[in-house]
Amino acid sequence: MGKKKEDNPTGTPFPDVNMPPMDQYGFDPNQQQAYGQYPYYPPQQAQPYPQQQAGQMQGSMPMPPQPDQSLSNEKIGEIVEAVVQEKWKSVEAELAKTTEWKDEFHAKLSEMSQRIDDLKGNIDNLQKAVLGKVSEYDENLKGVGTEILAMEKVFSKVLPTLTDSINKLQRFSDNPALIKKKV
Numbered sequence: 001m002g003k004k005k006e007d008n009p010t011g012t013p014f015p016d017v018n019m020p021p022m023d024q025y026g027f028d029p030n031q032q033q034a035y036g037q038y039p040y041y042p043p044q045q046a047q048p049y050p051q052q053q054a055g056q057m058q059g060s061m062p063m064p065p066q067p068d069q070s071l072s073n074e075k076i077g078e079i080v081e082a083v084v085q086e087k088w089k090s091v092e093a094e095l096a097k098t099t100e101w102k103d104e105f106h107a108k109l110s111e112m113s114q115r116i117d118d119l120k121g122n123i124d125n126l127q128k129a130v131l132g133k134v135s136e137y138d139e140n141l142k143g144v145g146t147e148i149l150a151m152e153k154v155f156s157k158v159l160p161t162l163t164d165s166i167n168k169l170q171r172f173s174d175n176p177a178l179i180k181k182k183v
Helices: 050-056 073-174 177-182
Strands: none
Touching: none
16 A cells, blocks of 8 residues: 555545546446446445545445544443343343233143043943943843733733633633523
């Protein structure tokens, strides 16, 4: 960097690069318009830094502030610490939201787990009650079966006598003269 800024008429960091003059929008005013209002320029390989390019654009863009070289390490540390604390507060807020959501989720999950356990208990009780009714019904059917067998035995003993009596009544009803004789 042996040359001074006065020796570099283009104001670019690379004094040997010849750049065409540019208007306030960064276009060559001598170039014919190809598309729209301004001509198309292919990208250049070496672009000057924004601070230096701003100087070329005749002051249309303000220069970014240069860092103050007189800042001490303590001030820089304080600034960094303040920025980190500010970012950390936003991270803590997001973590608090996430933690709150997690706690709500766990509470709902525990509640659902308890409900499922209650439903299992209700189903088990219902199953036991149904099995109890079925076994009671089975015992009642066995009792009815036993009573039917007892009725069958009674009928088997009474039926021949009943049949004989019915036959006698039939004969008497067919022949009414027999009823008068026997009386």
